[in-house]
Amino acid sequence: MRLFEIAAFAVRGLTANKMRSGLTTLGILIGVASVILLIAVGNGASSAVQQSIAGLGTNILTISQQxxxxxxxxxxxxxxxxxxxxxxxxxxxxxxxxxxxxxxxxxxxxxxxxxxxxxxxxxxxxxxxxxxxxxxxxxxxxxxxxxxxxxxxxxxxxxxxxxxxxxxxxxxxxxxxxxxxxxxxxxxxxxxxxxxxxxxxxxxxxxxxxxxxxxxxxxxxxxxxxxxxxxxxxxxxxxxxxxxxxxxxxxxxDYRILSQDQLLTARTATTETFTVLLASVAAISLLVGGIGITNIMLVTVTERIREIGIRKAVGAPRSSILGQFLIEATLLSLFGGALGVAAGVIGSQFTIAGIQPVLVPSSVLLAFAVSALIGLFFGSYPASRAAKLRPIEALRHE
Amino acid sequence: MTPVIEVEGLRKVYGAGDTAVHALRGLDLTVQRGEYIAIMGASGSGKSTLLNILGCLDVPSAGTYRLDGIDTSDFAEQQLSLLRNRKIGFVFQSFNLVPRTTALANVELPLVYAGVRRAERKARALAALELVGLTDRSTHRPNELSGGQQQRVAIARALVTSPAIVLADEPTGNLDTDSSREVLGIFDRLNASGRTVVLITHEDDVAAHATRTVRVVDGRVAGVLV
Known part of the structure; x- marks a missing residue:
């Protein structure tokens, strides 16, 4: 009963400012989708290289002059x-x-x-x-x-x-x-x-x-x-x-013999580097999305300190204020994360720059979990600060 | 019968050392059930600080405050929030309604935190709105209401939990004459029906509605006019 009511306040808080909620969701969406998609592209590239090398035949030696x-x-x-x-x-x-x-x-x-x-x-x-x-x-x-x-x-x-x-x-x-x-x-x-x-x-x-x-x-x-x-x-x-x-x-x-295996190893190393590069770019965009959520939550809490004061003045306990803002932050990041997973999975069905992306299930889990944790972690600081305010301090805040 | 409010030696100090400000310097006050008290005083006299402490929005630096016979001195934040919810209805000068939320939802707010069920909550909130004559405005948001209407919603919110006292900090300070008259009329009716009301005001004609006027000077009660 009580938790449900607090969750309802959180949803009302989010829907009261659709533009802000939407943009935050978009930030997380892009972060999560790009992590999933870029890792899939890297993975797709390396499996394409492996396939093409395997397609040449696995029992080949190449002798060249050295x-x-x-x-x-x-x-x-x-x-x-x-x-x-x-x-x-x-x-x-x-x-x-x-x-x-x-x-x-x-x-x-x-x-x-x-x-x-x-x-x-x-x-x-x-x-x-x-x-x-x-x-x-x-x-x-x-x-x-x-x-x-x-x-x-x-x-x-x-x-x-x-x-x-x-x-x-x-x-x-x-x-x-x-x-x-x-x-x-x-x-x-x-x-x-x-x-x-x-x-x-x-x-x-x-x-x-x-x-x-x-x-x-x-x-x-x-x-x-x-x-x-x-x-x-x-x-x-x-x-x-x-x-x-x-x-x-x-x-x-004065000659050199290379087997297909050695070639494969060399090529795989190259594409792994490529995947790591893509993944780090994607991780940065997820981090930026997370900072977006923190920023929005800080702004939201600061902007609504008066509202927090009002709620406390009519008898809201600290836990319900904390709960409301945590639920808001978590909902934002979960929603953005879910949309991001959807966008990433859909995007990886298309061929990108000649590469058929191959989804890595662990990257989907990782991106989603990170986005949820980001919401919880960065939402909890402003929320607990708000919940600790004495009502009169919160009410005086302009 | 125990008084609703019993305050002894109340002190409130802001800051510390040389820059410390003494808002209250050992104030004593007793309010009996059913009284209608007007607190007057120059700005800086400490009357708002007093009302905030009475409303459990702030805590005193020293002294005792018994609300409805309960000593609040060593109450933790959790217990204070319970007191605010059950015993006190607070009306602010600047209304302090939750923005982007309907009048009905605003009035329901204390009941939500009290854990009252949805159906009963709505019935009680509508009854409170009826008491202040705003039944037809229940779905309006604060920005769609006039100042006087907003203040009446705020009064309904203060009443909805049937608190032991209603505290009002210059409730007519931001209102025009007509709205002021309506709001004061509501307080009169509340008091007539037996509710204890404590309000702060600058104006003598507002204070005239009260059964007793308390003058606060330099953080102490200076004189009582009957």
Whole structure:
């Protein structure tokens, strides 16, 4: 009975000044929603990166050239190196595809487009990287041997150069050299930071002939027989390459082998930093919302000291005054918090800046609890100060 | 019969040391049940301080105050709030209604803190409003009422708990002549029906309504006129 009446006073106090209550609620709403949403975006970004890396295949090793210490000679990575990696000495390795990459601008009927990644390799590369074809065909070993000027393009390149057209069979100029488009790769989507579809792949021989020349390979992409065989494949590759490049015991190699795992770890660390950054921005906005509530409660109490005096003069005990203002503050922050949770959850259903946010349930709980505590904590100081006033002091307050 | 109010050696000091202000310097006063007392005095004489202490809005520095036979000297805030609620009806010069709240809700306020049920509360509040002739204004908020009407709502609020005494601090101080007459008429009727009334005033014609006038000079009772 009594508590209900006090709660009714609190609700009346809030509704008597709708504008002020609304703005305070808005402050908490924004704080809570941004905490939930930004953490979801960070989480979404990191899971997108993980997925895209996992999509490339988990049993891949990437061998790339590395500048050795000064003075020691650097042997280029060659097609022969790639060929030597597959054989009886290396049962853990299934394929090894030599890869060169080129800066390439493609043009078709006056439209030109700088392709993000233009690679020259062999047909095994597609299998190794889980790349399928959406339209047309991949190129074949025969195309590599004959150095035919054919190219398989990614989805982004297809939409940029051939909007509304079927690219298969069209002739496209890559750095002014005509290539025939034989296929379009299945879309892999962007991983937040990089568009995996902004690429084109041509036979190794053709690319070296026409674009890069016969220097070192940029990479050798190795597929292990299975994910479990990855460490074995890495050891085998190291032994073979050390032999071919005459790297002695303890010397620094002139190449570097990276597994997909290591890549994943590095990328995950990056996105975790990103998430922490977003979360701290969000925490600051929640804090600002909390300061808003404190501010409003201080103003509310100060502005209503006379009213408190009146209530005390007609016999309100200290506890009911304290209760009324605490309930007011808590209602404000709970209401704002609940709306904020709703806004955050709804907002995280949409794709934001190319990232599909993934809700973290603990962040929802945390944000809501913090907002409620902020109301209780910062509301209690002004409320207890008001409740302690002697009635005559409160009544004299102007 | 025990007097409603029995005050002995009442002192009130504001501040301390050289700057201390002695508002009351050993004041004695006894008010019998059914009396209508007017307290007069120059400003600064201590009459408002006296009334605030009588209304348990303030506590004395020294001396005893027995309200309805109860010694309030060592009462804690919790007990004082109970006294304010049950025994005292206070009318202020500046009305002191809760803003943005209807006349009815304002009159109900003391009953809420007394824990009276909703239905009974409303009935009693409406009866009090009827007594001051404002039944038709019960849903109006203070800013929709004239000064005189606001003061009558405040009187209804003071009456609604059937207190032992009604205290009024210059109740007509902010009112025009007509409103003053109405308000004083209400006090007259209250007193005629047996209620004890103590009011502060500057004006002799207001004091003329009282059965006894107490003059306060320099924190002491100077003279009693019958």
């Amino acid at each position: 500048r050795a210490q000064q003075g020691s000679p650097v042997k280029p990575l060659t097609t022969a190196d790639a060929a030597a990696l597959v054989g009886a000495d290396s049962p853990g390795i299934r394929h090894a595809s030599p890869v060169v990459s080129a800066q390439a601008t493609a043009s078709f009927q006056g439209t030109s487009y700088a392709i993000g990644q233009f690679l020259g390799t062999d047909p095994r590369y597609f299998e190794t990287t889980n790349s399928g074809v959406a339209q047309g065909n991949l190129f074949s070993d025969n195309d590599v041997q004959q150095a035919r000027k054919v190219v398989v393009i990614g989805a982004t390149v297809a939409t940029q150069l051939f909007p509304g057209l079927d690219p298969v069979g069209k002739s496209v100029l890559v750095n002014n050299i005509p290539f025939t488009v034989v296929g379009v790769l299945t879309s892999k989507g962007s991983s937040g930071l990089q568009d995996a579809d902004d690429m084109a792949v041509a036979p190794l021989t053709t690319t070296q002939n026409a674009l890069t020349g016969y220097g070192s390979l940029n990479q050798i992409v190795v597929q292990a027989v299975s994910a479990d065989a990855l460490p074995r494949a890495q050891a085998e590759a190291t032994t073979i390459l050390n032999g071919r490049h005459r790297i002695g015991e303890g010397a620094t190699a």
